[in-house]
Amino acid sequence: MRIVLLLAALAGAAVPPAAAGARPPHEREQDEAFRGTRQGRFLPLRAIEDRIVPRMRGFSYLGPELDPGSGRYRLKFMRGPQVVWIDVDARTGEILGRSGF
Numbered sequence: 001m002r003i004v005l006l007l008a009a010l011a012g013a014a015v016p017p018a019a020a021g022a023r024p025p026h027e028r029e030q031d032e033a034f035r036g037t038r039q040g041r042f043l044p045l046r047a048i049e050d051r052i053v054p055r056m057r058g059f060s061y062l063g064p065e066l067d068p069g070s071g072r073y074r075l076k077f078m079r080g081p082q083v084v085w086i087d088v089d090a091r092t093g094e095i096l097g098r099s100g101f
């Protein structure tokens with residue numbers, strides 16, 4: 001019985017504690033996008049996607065990333081092995097750049 005308790009204690013000690021305040025990596029982006037939209041600083045993501053996704057015929061839309069500091073969304077698309085990013089101004093919905101074409 002003592003061995004079982006000792007092994008259980010050692011196994012628990014081997015698991016590193018979660019970092020204080022650790023969040024999933026995109027939670028902060030989502031929070032900032034929500035606040036920015038609510039405060040009128042950013043267009044709703046759905047409105048931006050409705051403008052951009054239809055232009056990307058033949059590509060699968062994989063999702064957005066937000067850089068709140070620059071106010072840019074980076075929309076990621078894929079067709080076969082080709083990955084394309086479309087940078088969009090979160091304030092206006094204007095396409096700022098493309099990469100991967």
